[in-house]
Amino acid sequence: MQDVRVSPLQGGAAGDKGYGYGIPLRVDYVVAGEARSAVLETVRSGPFGHEHMSDRAQALLWAHQAFARLPRHVPSIGVGAVRADGALQSLAEAEEFFIVTRFVAGREYAGDLQRLREGAALAPLDQARADALCDYLVEIHAVRGPDPGLYVRRIRELIGHGECIFGISDSYPLPTGFITAELLRSVERQCVDWRWRLRGRGHRLRQVHGDFHPWNLLFRERTDFTVLDRSRGEWGEPADDVACLTLNYLFFSLRRHGRLEGGFETLFRGFWDRYLEHSADHEMLEVVAPFYAFRALVIASPLWYPSLDETLRRRIFDFLQAVLGETRFDPARVNDYCGA
Numbered sequence: 001m002q003d004v005r006v007s008p009l010q011g012g013a014a015g016d017k018g019y020g021y022g023i024p025l026r027v028d029y030v031v032a033g034e035a036r037s038a039v040l041e042t043v044r045s046g047p048f049g050h051e052h053m054s055d056r057a058q059a060l061l062w063a064h065q066a067f068a069r070l071p072r073h074v075p076s077i078g079v080g081a082v083r084a085d086g087a088l089q090s091l092a093e094a095e096e097f098f099i100v101t102r103f104v105a106g107r108e109y110a111g112d113l114q115r116l117r118e119g120a121a122l123a124p125l126d127q128a129r130a131d132a133l134c135d136y137l138v139e140i141h142a143v144r145g146p147d148p149g150l151y152v153r154r155i156r157e158l159i160g161h162g163e164c165i166f167g168i169s170d171s172y173p174l175p176t177g178f179i180t181a182e183l184l185r186s187v188e189r190q191c192v193d194w195r196w197r198l199r200g201r202g203h204r205l206r207q208v209h210g211d212f213h214p215w216n217l218l219f220r221e222r223t224d225f226t227v228l229d230r231s232r233g234e235w236g237e238p239a240d241d242v243a244c245l246t247l248n249y250l251f252f253s254l255r256r257h258g259r260l261e262g263g264f265e266t267l268f269r270g271f272w273d274r275y276l277e278h279s280a281d282h283e284m285l286e287v288v289a290p291f292y293a294f295r296a297l298v299i300a301s302p303l304w305y306p307s308l309d310e311t312l313r314r315r316i317f318d319f320l321q322a323v324l325g326e327t328r329f330d331p332a333r334v335n336d337y338c339g340a
Contacts, residue, residue: 004029009039026103037103038077042096047171048162055162057081057097059231064099066234070209071140073227074104104226106218109133113214113252113264122263125222130267131274132223137241138278141206145235148202154236155198158191158290163232165191165290168297176302177310179317187293190324194290198237201287205235212241213295214248239284243291246271250334251299254315259340272331285330289323296320315340 005028024041043056050056064079077100084095112126145151160166169184209216211231219225246268253264260268276282298304300316315338322337323329 006040027100039074039101039103040098041101042098048167050162053096060097060099063230066230067101069234070207070227070230072136072225073209073230074101076101104218104228106220106226108215109217109219109225110214110248112219113248116263117252117256119256122266126263126267127270128223129219129225130271132225133217133245134271134274135278136225136227137209137212137238137245138275140209141238141241141279141281143207145205145207147235148205150233150235151202151205151237152199154205154233154240155195157232158237158240158294159188159195161232165294165297168294168301171301171303173302176313178314179300179302183317187297187320187324190321191290191293194293194324198287198290201283204237204283204287206238207234208236208238209241210236212244214245237287237291238279238281239288240291242271242275242284243288244295247292247295247299250319250338251316254312254338254340258311258315259338260334268334269331285328288329289326292323292329293320 007026007028009024009026022041022043024039027038027040029036029038043050043059045051045053045056050059060079064076067073068075079097079099081097082095109129112129116122116126158164166188169188172179172184174181174184209227209230210233211229212227216228217225218228249264249268249271250260253260253262253268256262256264276284296316296319300308300313300320302308318339319334319337322339326337
Protein backbone atom coordinates (compact mmCIF):
# COMPACT_ATOMS: atom_id res chain seq x y z
CA MET A 1 0.00 0.00 0.00
CA GLN A 2 1.39 3.40 -1.03
CA ASP A 3 0.51 7.11 -1.04
CA VAL A 4 -1.94 6.81 1.84
CA ARG A 5 -4.00 9.95 2.47
CA VAL A 6 -6.57 10.28 5.26
CA SER A 7 -9.23 13.00 5.46
CA PRO A 8 -12.46 13.40 7.48
CA LEU A 9 -15.78 12.99 5.68
CA GLN A 10 -18.03 15.92 6.45
CA GLY A 11 -21.63 14.70 6.65
CA GLY A 12 -24.85 16.30 7.85
CA ALA A 13 -26.13 18.33 4.94
CA ALA A 14 -28.82 20.09 6.97
CA GLY A 15 -26.24 21.53 9.35
CA ASP A 16 -28.38 21.08 12.47
CA LYS A 17 -27.21 17.74 13.84
CA GLY A 18 -25.18 18.11 17.00
CA TYR A 19 -24.25 14.49 17.73
CA GLY A 20 -23.19 11.40 15.85
CA TYR A 21 -22.00 7.93 16.75
CA GLY A 22 -18.64 8.32 15.00
CA ILE A 23 -16.51 10.35 12.58
CA PRO A 24 -15.84 8.53 9.30
CA LEU A 25 -12.46 9.00 7.62
CA ARG A 26 -11.85 8.72 3.89
CA VAL A 27 -8.66 6.77 3.11
CA ASP A 28 -7.15 7.14 -0.38
CA TYR A 29 -4.31 4.79 -1.27
CA VAL A 30 -2.56 2.99 -4.11
CA VAL A 31 -2.16 -0.79 -4.42
CA ALA A 32 -0.17 -2.26 -7.31
CA GLY A 33 -0.47 1.00 -9.20
CA GLU A 34 -4.26 1.17 -8.77
CA ALA A 35 -5.81 4.10 -6.88
CA ARG A 36 -8.41 3.01 -4.34
CA SER A 37 -10.58 4.64 -1.68
CA ALA A 38 -12.19 3.33 1.50
CA VAL A 39 -13.91 4.65 4.61
CA LEU A 40 -12.60 3.86 8.10
CA GLU A 41 -14.92 4.39 11.03
CA THR A 42 -15.09 3.63 14.72
CA VAL A 43 -17.95 4.04 17.21
CA ARG A 44 -17.33 6.66 19.85
CA SER A 45 -17.56 5.79 23.52
CA GLY A 46 -20.60 7.32 25.18
CA PRO A 47 -24.29 6.87 25.92
CA PHE A 48 -26.86 5.07 23.75
CA GLY A 49 -25.50 1.65 24.73
CA HIS A 50 -21.93 2.40 23.61
CA GLU A 51 -20.28 2.76 27.02
CA HIS A 52 -18.26 -0.48 26.92
CA MET A 53 -15.69 -1.58 24.37
CA SER A 54 -17.71 -4.78 23.91
CA ASP A 55 -20.79 -2.69 22.97
CA ARG A 56 -18.89 -0.94 20.20
CA ALA A 57 -17.23 -4.15 19.06
CA GLN A 58 -20.62 -5.88 18.77
CA ALA A 59 -21.96 -3.13 16.52
CA LEU A 60 -18.98 -3.20 14.17
CA LEU A 61 -18.67 -6.99 13.96
CA TRP A 62 -22.38 -7.18 13.11
CA ALA A 63 -22.04 -4.42 10.52
CA HIS A 64 -19.17 -6.22 8.79
CA GLN A 65 -21.37 -9.23 8.13
CA ALA A 66 -24.70 -7.49 7.57
CA PHE A 67 -23.82 -4.65 5.20
CA ALA A 68 -23.22 -6.89 2.20
CA ARG A 69 -26.44 -8.83 2.73
CA LEU A 70 -28.68 -5.85 1.93
CA PRO A 71 -29.20 -4.81 -1.70
CA ARG A 72 -27.54 -1.51 -2.67
CA HIS A 73 -25.71 -1.26 0.67
CA VAL A 74 -22.07 -0.20 0.63
CA PRO A 75 -20.02 -3.34 1.44
CA SER A 76 -17.60 -3.78 4.32
CA ILE A 77 -14.03 -4.52 3.28
CA GLY A 78 -12.90 -5.64 6.70
CA VAL A 79 -13.16 -5.18 10.44
CA GLY A 80 -10.36 -5.10 12.95
CA ALA A 81 -9.01 -3.67 16.16
CA VAL A 82 -6.39 -1.16 17.25
CA ARG A 83 -4.35 -1.01 20.41
CA ALA A 84 -3.87 2.04 22.59
CA ASP A 85 -0.60 2.78 20.77
CA GLY A 86 -2.37 2.67 17.40
CA ALA A 87 -0.95 -0.66 16.25
CA LEU A 88 -3.09 -3.42 14.77
CA GLN A 89 -3.47 -6.35 17.10
CA SER A 90 -5.30 -9.62 17.53
CA LEU A 91 -8.79 -9.28 18.94
CA ALA A 92 -7.79 -10.83 22.24
CA GLU A 93 -5.66 -7.78 23.08
CA ALA A 94 -7.80 -5.17 21.37
CA GLU A 95 -8.63 -1.86 22.94
CA GLU A 96 -10.90 -0.48 20.23
CA PHE A 97 -12.47 -1.67 16.97
CA PHE A 98 -12.90 -0.17 13.54
CA ILE A 99 -14.59 -1.04 10.28
CA VAL A 100 -13.47 -0.31 6.74
CA THR A 101 -16.06 -0.03 3.96
CA ARG A 102 -15.78 0.73 0.30
CA PHE A 103 -15.93 4.43 -0.53
CA VAL A 104 -18.97 5.30 -2.65
CA ALA A 105 -19.39 8.73 -4.19
CA GLY A 106 -22.69 10.56 -3.93
CA ARG A 107 -24.61 13.35 -2.22
CA GLU A 108 -26.65 12.84 0.92
CA TYR A 109 -30.39 12.85 0.29
CA ALA A 110 -30.61 15.36 3.14
CA GLY A 111 -29.16 17.89 0.70
CA ASP A 112 -32.28 17.56 -1.48
CA LEU A 113 -34.51 18.17 1.52
CA GLN A 114 -32.41 21.12 2.60
CA ARG A 115 -32.83 22.67 -0.86
CA LEU A 116 -36.62 22.38 -0.49
CA ARG A 117 -36.43 23.78 3.01
CA GLU A 118 -34.63 26.84 1.62
CA GLY A 119 -37.55 27.52 -0.70
CA ALA A 120 -36.86 25.62 -3.92
CA ALA A 121 -39.88 24.28 -5.78
CA LEU A 122 -40.54 20.56 -5.82
CA ALA A 123 -39.02 19.18 -9.03
CA PRO A 124 -39.91 16.01 -10.95
CA LEU A 125 -36.57 14.55 -9.80
CA ASP A 126 -37.58 15.03 -6.16
CA GLN A 127 -40.68 12.93 -6.73
CA ALA A 128 -38.74 10.35 -8.73
CA ARG A 129 -36.19 9.94 -5.96
CA ALA A 130 -38.86 9.57 -3.29
CA ASP A 131 -40.56 6.95 -5.46
CA ALA A 132 -37.25 5.10 -5.91
CA LEU A 133 -36.68 5.03 -2.16
CA CYS A 134 -40.23 3.82 -1.59
CA ASP A 135 -39.88 1.05 -4.16
CA TYR A 136 -36.58 -0.01 -2.59
CA LEU A 137 -38.24 -0.42 0.80
CA VAL A 138 -41.11 -2.36 -0.75
CA GLU A 139 -38.52 -4.65 -2.35
CA ILE A 140 -36.42 -5.36 0.73
CA HIS A 141 -39.47 -5.62 3.00
CA ALA A 142 -40.87 -8.37 0.78
CA VAL A 143 -38.19 -10.73 2.16
CA ARG A 144 -39.59 -12.58 5.18
CA GLY A 145 -37.49 -13.17 8.26
CA PRO A 146 -36.42 -16.61 9.46
CA ASP A 147 -37.55 -16.58 13.10
CA PRO A 148 -40.61 -14.78 14.56
CA GLY A 149 -38.70 -14.59 17.84
CA LEU A 150 -36.48 -11.97 16.24
CA TYR A 151 -39.55 -9.76 15.89
CA VAL A 152 -40.16 -9.95 19.64
CA ARG A 153 -36.53 -9.00 20.20
CA ARG A 154 -36.72 -6.08 17.76
CA ILE A 155 -39.82 -4.68 19.46
CA ARG A 156 -38.21 -5.14 22.88
CA GLU A 157 -35.10 -3.32 21.67
CA LEU A 158 -37.19 -0.52 20.16
CA ILE A 159 -38.26 0.28 23.72
CA GLY A 160 -35.22 -0.62 25.79
CA HIS A 161 -32.10 -0.49 23.59
CA GLY A 162 -29.53 2.18 24.38
CA GLU A 163 -29.90 3.61 20.87
CA CYS A 164 -33.69 3.56 20.97
CA ILE A 165 -36.52 4.99 23.08
CA PHE A 166 -35.19 4.52 26.63
CA GLY A 167 -31.62 5.38 25.64
CA ILE A 168 -32.63 8.53 23.77
CA SER A 169 -34.93 9.54 26.62
CA ASP A 170 -32.10 9.11 29.12
CA SER A 171 -29.90 11.45 27.08
CA TYR A 172 -32.22 14.45 27.48
CA PRO A 173 -30.84 17.09 29.87
CA LEU A 174 -33.70 17.81 32.25
CA PRO A 175 -35.53 20.03 32.37
CA THR A 176 -35.21 21.40 28.85
CA GLY A 177 -37.88 24.06 28.48
CA PHE A 178 -41.23 22.28 28.55
CA ILE A 179 -39.59 18.82 28.47
CA THR A 180 -39.65 17.38 31.98
CA ALA A 181 -39.00 14.01 33.54
CA GLU A 182 -42.75 13.48 33.92
CA LEU A 183 -43.33 14.16 30.22
CA LEU A 184 -40.68 11.60 29.23
CA ARG A 185 -42.06 9.09 31.74
CA SER A 186 -45.49 9.49 30.16
CA VAL A 187 -44.05 8.83 26.69
CA GLU A 188 -42.17 5.77 27.95
CA ARG A 189 -45.28 4.34 29.60
CA GLN A 190 -47.22 4.67 26.33
CA CYS A 191 -44.40 2.99 24.43
CA VAL A 192 -44.35 0.05 26.85
CA ASP A 193 -48.07 -0.39 26.22
CA TRP A 194 -47.33 -0.43 22.48
CA ARG A 195 -44.72 -3.15 23.00
CA TRP A 196 -47.44 -5.46 24.28
CA ARG A 197 -49.66 -4.63 21.31
CA LEU A 198 -46.92 -5.42 18.81
CA ARG A 199 -44.93 -8.30 20.29
CA GLY A 200 -47.36 -10.97 19.04
CA ARG A 201 -47.09 -9.90 15.40
CA GLY A 202 -44.12 -12.05 14.47
CA HIS A 203 -45.65 -12.66 11.05
CA ARG A 204 -44.48 -9.15 10.18
CA LEU A 205 -40.75 -9.93 10.49
CA ARG A 206 -39.01 -8.70 7.35
CA GLN A 207 -35.63 -7.68 6.00
CA VAL A 208 -35.00 -4.07 7.07
CA HIS A 209 -32.36 -1.37 6.91
CA GLY A 210 -32.97 -0.10 10.44
CA ASP A 211 -31.73 3.50 10.08
CA PHE A 212 -33.21 4.70 6.79
CA HIS A 213 -32.74 8.44 7.22
CA PRO A 214 -31.61 11.03 4.62
CA TRP A 215 -27.99 11.08 5.79
CA ASN A 216 -27.64 7.36 5.10
CA LEU A 217 -28.81 7.67 1.48
CA LEU A 218 -26.34 8.73 -1.22
CA PHE A 219 -27.67 9.77 -4.62
CA ARG A 220 -25.68 10.16 -7.81
CA GLU A 221 -27.29 10.78 -11.19
CA ARG A 222 -31.08 10.77 -11.28
CA THR A 223 -32.37 7.94 -9.05
CA ASP A 224 -29.15 5.96 -8.69
CA PHE A 225 -28.44 5.60 -4.98
CA THR A 226 -26.54 3.62 -2.36
CA VAL A 227 -27.50 3.06 1.27
CA LEU A 228 -25.18 3.26 4.26
CA ASP A 229 -25.00 2.13 7.86
CA ARG A 230 -27.88 -0.27 8.36
CA SER A 231 -28.34 -0.77 12.09
CA ARG A 232 -29.59 -2.91 14.96
CA GLY A 233 -30.41 -6.13 13.08
CA GLU A 234 -31.05 -7.54 9.64
CA TRP A 235 -34.67 -8.39 10.47
CA GLY A 236 -37.38 -6.30 12.03
CA GLU A 237 -40.57 -4.31 11.56
CA PRO A 238 -40.88 -2.59 8.14
CA ALA A 239 -42.61 0.38 9.78
CA ASP A 240 -39.25 1.36 11.28
CA ASP A 241 -37.80 2.20 7.85
CA VAL A 242 -40.95 3.96 6.63
CA ALA A 243 -41.24 6.04 9.81
CA CYS A 244 -37.57 6.96 9.74
CA LEU A 245 -37.69 8.49 6.27
CA THR A 246 -41.17 9.99 6.25
CA LEU A 247 -40.67 11.71 9.60
CA ASN A 248 -37.83 13.65 7.98
CA TYR A 249 -40.24 15.00 5.35
CA LEU A 250 -42.32 16.29 8.25
CA PHE A 251 -39.27 17.55 10.15
CA PHE A 252 -37.90 19.59 7.25
CA SER A 253 -41.38 20.94 6.52
CA LEU A 254 -41.88 22.03 10.14
CA ARG A 255 -38.64 23.98 9.94
CA ARG A 256 -39.77 25.63 6.71
CA HIS A 257 -43.50 26.13 7.21
CA GLY A 258 -44.34 25.26 10.82
CA ARG A 259 -46.59 22.48 9.47
CA LEU A 260 -46.64 19.81 6.78
CA GLU A 261 -47.36 21.56 3.48
CA GLY A 262 -46.11 22.26 -0.01
CA GLY A 263 -43.56 19.96 -1.57
CA PHE A 264 -42.89 18.16 1.70
CA GLU A 265 -46.57 17.27 2.06
CA THR A 266 -46.54 15.94 -1.51
CA LEU A 267 -43.54 13.75 -0.70
CA PHE A 268 -44.95 12.56 2.64
CA ARG A 269 -48.43 11.72 1.39
CA GLY A 270 -47.12 10.31 -1.89
CA PHE A 271 -44.64 8.06 -0.12
CA TRP A 272 -47.30 6.58 2.15
CA ASP A 273 -49.80 6.14 -0.70
CA ARG A 274 -47.25 4.46 -2.94
CA TYR A 275 -45.89 2.20 -0.20
CA LEU A 276 -49.32 0.99 0.88
CA GLU A 277 -50.40 0.41 -2.71
CA HIS A 278 -47.29 -1.51 -3.77
CA SER A 279 -46.78 -3.48 -0.55
CA ALA A 280 -50.46 -4.00 0.32
CA ASP A 281 -49.27 -3.74 3.94
CA HIS A 282 -52.13 -1.73 5.43
CA GLU A 283 -51.45 -3.36 8.79
CA MET A 284 -48.45 -1.05 9.04
CA LEU A 285 -50.80 1.78 9.97
CA GLU A 286 -51.63 -0.18 13.14
CA VAL A 287 -48.01 -0.61 14.25
CA VAL A 288 -46.05 2.47 13.14
CA ALA A 289 -46.78 4.68 16.16
CA PRO A 290 -43.91 3.68 18.49
CA PHE A 291 -41.44 3.86 15.60
CA TYR A 292 -42.53 7.41 14.93
CA ALA A 293 -42.15 8.09 18.66
CA PHE A 294 -38.58 6.78 18.62
CA ARG A 295 -37.58 8.91 15.64
CA ALA A 296 -39.41 11.96 17.02
CA LEU A 297 -37.50 11.67 20.30
CA VAL A 298 -34.27 11.81 18.30
CA ILE A 299 -35.12 14.89 16.24
CA ALA A 300 -36.58 16.74 19.26
CA SER A 301 -33.47 15.96 21.33
CA PRO A 302 -31.41 18.94 22.55
CA LEU A 303 -28.34 16.70 22.20
CA TRP A 304 -28.93 15.58 18.62
CA TYR A 305 -30.45 18.86 17.36
CA PRO A 306 -29.34 21.62 19.73
CA SER A 307 -30.35 24.55 17.49
CA LEU A 308 -34.11 23.84 17.35
CA ASP A 309 -36.38 26.41 18.96
CA GLU A 310 -38.90 25.43 21.62
CA THR A 311 -41.91 25.91 19.33
CA LEU A 312 -40.58 23.29 16.94
CA ARG A 313 -39.77 20.86 19.74
CA ARG A 314 -43.34 21.27 21.01
CA ARG A 315 -44.75 20.45 17.59
CA ILE A 316 -42.65 17.31 17.46
CA PHE A 317 -43.74 16.24 20.94
CA ASP A 318 -47.36 17.01 20.09
CA PHE A 319 -46.99 14.73 17.07
CA LEU A 320 -45.43 11.82 18.95
CA GLN A 321 -47.91 11.97 21.83
CA ALA A 322 -50.89 12.21 19.50
CA VAL A 323 -49.69 9.30 17.37
CA LEU A 324 -49.08 7.14 20.43
CA GLY A 325 -52.67 7.86 21.49
CA GLU A 326 -54.19 6.59 18.23
CA THR A 327 -54.88 2.93 17.46
CA ARG A 328 -54.28 3.50 13.74
CA PHE A 329 -52.06 6.12 12.13
CA ASP A 330 -53.69 8.31 9.46
CA PRO A 331 -51.20 10.01 7.08
CA ALA A 332 -53.85 12.60 6.20
CA ARG A 333 -54.03 13.86 9.81
CA VAL A 334 -50.39 14.79 10.39
CA ASN A 335 -51.07 18.48 10.92
CA ASP A 336 -53.79 17.60 13.42
CA TYR A 337 -51.28 15.43 15.26
CA CYS A 338 -48.80 18.33 15.31
CA GLY A 339 -51.37 20.87 16.44
CA ALA A 340 -50.55 22.85 13.31
